Amino acid sequence: MQLISILQQWQQQQWIRAIDLSLAEFIVESLGSDHEAVAFLAALTSYQLGRGHPCLELQSLRRDASAYLQLPPEHASFESRQQCSMPTHALALLPDDWQTLLQQSAACEGAASPLVLSAGQRLYLRRYWQYEQDIKADLAARCQAQSAWTGEQLKPTLDKLFGVSATISWQRVACAMAVRSGFTIITGGPGTGKTYTVVRLLATLQELREQEGPLRIHLAAPTGKAAARMTASIGREVGQLPTQYAALLGEAQAVTLHRLLGTQSHTRTFRHHRQRPLLTDVVIVDEASMVDIEMMAALTAALPAHAKLILLGDKDQLASVEAGAVLGQLCEQAEHGHYTPELAQWLAASHGVALPSSMIDAKGAERWPYLQHTVMLHESRRFDAERGIGKLAAEVNHQQTQWLREWLPHSAAFAEADAAMANIAALPVTHNSAPAFRQLVEEGYAPLRDLLQQDVAELEREPWGEAVLQQLERFQLLAAMRKGDWGVERLNQLVTLWLFGDDVAADKWFAGRVVMVTKNDYSVDLRNGDIGLAVQTNANAPLRVLFRGPTGKLRWLLPSRLAHVETAFAMTIHKSQGSEFTHTVVVMPDHDAPILSKELLYTGITRASERLTLVYADSQGVLQAVQRRIERGGGLRDDTN
Numbered sequence: 010m011q012l013i014s015i016l017q018q019w020q021q022q023q024w025i026r027a028i029d030l031s032l033a034e035f036i037v038e039s040l041g042s043d044h045e046a047v048a049f050l051a052a053l054t055s056y057q058l059g060r061g062h063p064c065l066e067l068q069s070l071r072r073d074a075s076a077y078l079q080l081p082p083e084h085a086s087f088e089s090r091q092q093c094s095m096p097t098h099a100l101a102l103l104p105d106d107w108q109t110l111l112q113q114s115a116a117c118e119g120a121a122s123p124l125v126l127s128a129g130q131r132l133y134l135r136r137y138w139q140y141e142q143d144i145k146a147d148l149a150a151r152c153q154a155q156s157a158w159t160g161e162q163l164k165p166t167l168d169k170l171f172g173v174s175a176t177i178s179w180q181r182v183a184c185a186m187a188v189r190s191g192f193t194i195i196t197g198g199p200g201t202g203k204t205y206t207v208v209r210l211l212a213t214l215q216e217l218r219e220q221e222g223p224l225r226i227h228l229a230a231p232t233g234k235a236a237a238r239m240t241a242s243i244g245r246e247v248g249q250l251p252t253q254y255a256a257l258l259g260e261a262q263a264v265t266l267h268r269l270l271g272t273q274s275h276t277r278t279f280r281h282h283r284q285r286p287l288l289t290d291v292v293i294v295d296e297a298s299m300v301d302i303e304m305m306a307a308l309t310a311a312l313p314a315h316a317k318l319i320l321l322g323d324k325d326q327l328a329s330v331e332a333g334a335v336l337g338q339l340c341e342q343a344e345h346g347h348y349t350p351e352l353a354q355w356l357a358a359s360h361g362v363a364l365p366s367s368m369i370d371a372k373g374a375e376r377w378p379y380l381q382h383t384v385m386l387h388e389s390r391r392f393d394a395e396r397g398i399g400k401l402a403a404e405v406n407h408q409q410t411q412w413l414r415e416w417l418p419h420s421a422a423f424a425e426a427d428a429a430m431a432n433i434a435a436l437p438v439t440h441n442s443a444p445a446f447r448q449l450v451e452e453g454y455a456p457l458r459d460l461l462q463q464d465v466a467e468l469e470r471e472p473w474g475e476a477v478l479q480q481l482e483r484f485q486l487l488a489a490m491r492k493g494d495w496g497v498e499r500l501n502q503l504v505t506l507w508l509f510g511d512d513v514a515a516d517k518w519f520a521g522r523v524v525m526v527t528k529n530d531y532s533v534d535l536r537n538g539d540i541g542l543a544v545q546t547n548a549n550a551p552l553r554v555l556f557r558g559p560t561g562k563l564r565w566l567l568p569s570r571l572a573h574v575e576t577a578f579a580m581t582i583h584k585s586q587g588s589e590f591t592h593t594v595v596v597m598p599d600h601d602a603p604i605l606s607k608e609l610l611y612t613g614i615t616r617a618s619e620r621l622t623l624v625y626a627d628s629q630g631v632l633q634a635v636q637r638r639i640e641r642g643g644g645l646r647d648d649t650n
C-alpha cells in the first residue's frame with residue numbers, strides 16, 4: 010500500500026485534498042488492494058478536478074508529473090518536501106502500461122463505475138465525463154439545426170442594421186451565422202462589439218420570425234455583476250437602433266444563469282432540465298468564458314430543441330473558477346476561421362463581400378466543427394489596439410515580452426511621448442508599504458471616502474447610495490494571489506489601515522468596509538461575487554451593507570444577515586471576471602508562481618475601462634507570467650467518447 014501511504018503523506022501536508030485521498034481509499038476498500046495503482050490515479054484525477062481540470066491527461070502526467078500536477082505546491086515547506094515522496098517517485102511505482110491497467114480495472118468498467126477512461130488517454134470522474142458527453146451531444150444537435158434562409162434573403166435586413174460596406178464586417182458575419190445556426194459563439198476582446206452585434210441579431214431574428222408573437226428571448230450571465238452589465242449594455246445598444254427595431258426588442262433584463270435555470274436550495278439540480286425545458290426561443294449568455302462544464306451541461310440540457318443558443322465571451326480570458334474551459338476549448342483557433350467553402354459562400358451572399366481565402370478550409374467541418382458556428386471579432390471600438398490599454402492587453406495576450414520589457418521601467422516616458430499611452434502606467438515597488446503605492450490607493454479611494462463622510466438625510470438616502478455604488482466601480486485593486494505580501498489578504502489589511510487607521514480590523518465590520526459575498530446565499534438573495542459596502546448614513550444610523558439587487562434596486566442589509574463575506578478593497582483577478590472598473594490597479598507579486606499566467610494578467614488588464622496601473626515588485630516575474638499559458642485538458646473537441 011505504498012501509493013496510498015504517499016497520498017496520505019500528501020494529504021497530511023495539504024498538498025492534496027481530503028476528498029482526493031478518500032476516493033482512493035474508497036476504491037481500495039471496494040475493489041481490493043491490488044487496485045491501488047488505479048486508486049492512486051483516481052486520487053490524482055480528483056485533485057486535478059479541484060484545480061479546474063475536468064480530467065487527468067495521462068500523457069501530460071507521464072511527460073512531467075511535477076509540472077503537470079504542480080506538486081509539491083508552491084506553499085510546501087522545506088520539511089514537507091523532505092518528508093513526502095515526489096510525484097515522479099510515486100509514478101515509478103505504477104506498472105508500465107497504465108492504459109491496460111485502467112482498461113482492465115473494475116473502477117473504469119460498466120455504466121456505474123466511478124471512473125471513465127476516454128480515448129485511452131483521459132481519466133475522468135464519471136460525472137464530469139457525463140457532463141462533457143451531454144454538452145457534446147446537445148451542441149451537435151443544435152449545430153445541425155439550420156434555418157432555411159439563404160444568404161441572399163438575409164442580406165436586405167443586414168444591410169439596414171449594419172449598413173452596406175465594401176469591406177468585411179465580422180460583426181455582420183457573426184450576426185448572419187447566428188441567424189443560420191442553432192448554436193453560435195461570438196468571441197472577442199473588450200469593446201469589439203459583441204453587444205452591438207447581438208442587439209442587431211435580436212432585431213434581425215424578431216423581424217424574420219415566422220411565428221406570430223415575438224420570440225421569447227432570455228439573456229443571462231454567470232454572475233450577478235455580469236448580468237447587471239449585460240442589462241446595461243444591451244439597453245444602451247437598443248437605444249441606438251432605428252426606432253422600428255428598438256420597438257421590436259423592448260426592455261431586456263439579463264439574469265444570472267442560476268436564476269434562469271431555477272436554483273433549488275440544498276441541491277445541485279435546477280428547476281429546468283431536459284424533461285422540463287425553459288420556455289424560450291433564444292438564449293444569449295454573456296461572459297461565457299466563466300461558465301464551467303457543470304453549468305454548461307445544465308444549460309444545454311434545459312434548452313428546448315428548437316431554441317437558439319448564443320455564447321458571447323472573450324476566449325483569451327481566464328477559464329471558469331470551477332472545472333472546465335468550455336469557451337476556450339470550443340473556439341480554439343477561432344482567429345483562423347477554418348470555415349468550409351459552403352459556409353463561406355453562404356456568409357458572403359448575406360454580406361455582399363467575400364470572406365478572405367485564408368479563413369476558408371475545405372476540411373473545416375471535420376477538423377473544426379464548432380468553428381463553423383464561431384466568429385471572432387478583432388477590432389476593439391473602445392481601445393486603440395496600438396496604444397494604451399488595448400496595446401498592453403494585446404502584447405500580454407500575444408505573449409510578446411519585448412515591448413513590455415521596455416515599457417515596464419519607462420511607462421512615464423511612453424505616456425509623455427504619446428498622450429494615448431497615458432491611460433496605462435507601470436509602478437515598480439520594492440515592498441507593499443511603498444509610499445507611491447500607498448499614495449495611489451489613498452487617491453483612488455479619496456472620492457469614496459468623501460462620499461462616506463457626508464451626513465445623509467433620509468430623503469437623500471437612495472441617490473446617495475446610488476452615487477456610492479457607482480463610485481465603488483471607479484477604483485479597484487486586483488491581486489494575482491490570495492496569500493503573501495502581495496496577496497489580497499495582506500493588501501486588504503494595508504488598505505484598511507491606510508484609509509481607516511488602526512481602530513478597525515480589516516475582517517470586522519466598520520463603515521466604509523467593502524465586502525464581497527463568497528458563497529451564494531439564497532436567504533438574502535445574494536450571489537457569490539456580489540460586492541457591497543458597509544455604510545452609515547449619519548452618526549445615529551445603524552450600519553447597513555449596501556448592495557445592488559438583481560434588478561438594479563439598492564438593498565440596505567444588516568451586517569448580521571451576511572454570513573459569507575470577505576473584505577474586498579482588493580480582490581483576486583479570478584474574482585474580478587465579469588466586472589469592469591474605471592481605474593483598475595493590477596498588483597503582481599514579488600516572485601514567480603505557477604498561477605501567474607498570461608490569461609491571468611490579460612483578464613486583470615481588460616477589467617479596466619479607462620485607466621490601468623500595473624504595480625509590480627519583480628519585472629522578471631511579470632515577463633515570466635506573460636510567457637506562461639494555462640492549459641486545461643478535456644475532450645470537448647474530441648469526437649471519441
Ligand SMILES: Nc1ncnc2c1ncn2[C@@H]1O[C@H](COP(=O)(O)OP(=O)(O)OP(=O)(O)O)[C@@H](O)[C@H]1O
Pocket residue numbers: 180197198199200201202203204205206242246390391
Ligand atoms: N460597428 C460599429 N459601429 C459603431 N459603433 C460600434 C460598432 N461596434 C461597436 N460599437 C460601439 O463600440 C462600443 C463597444 O461595443 P460593445 O459594447 O458592443 O462591445 P463588447 O464586445 O460587447 O464589449 P464588452 O467586452 O465590454 O462586453 C459601444 O459603444 C458600441 O456602440
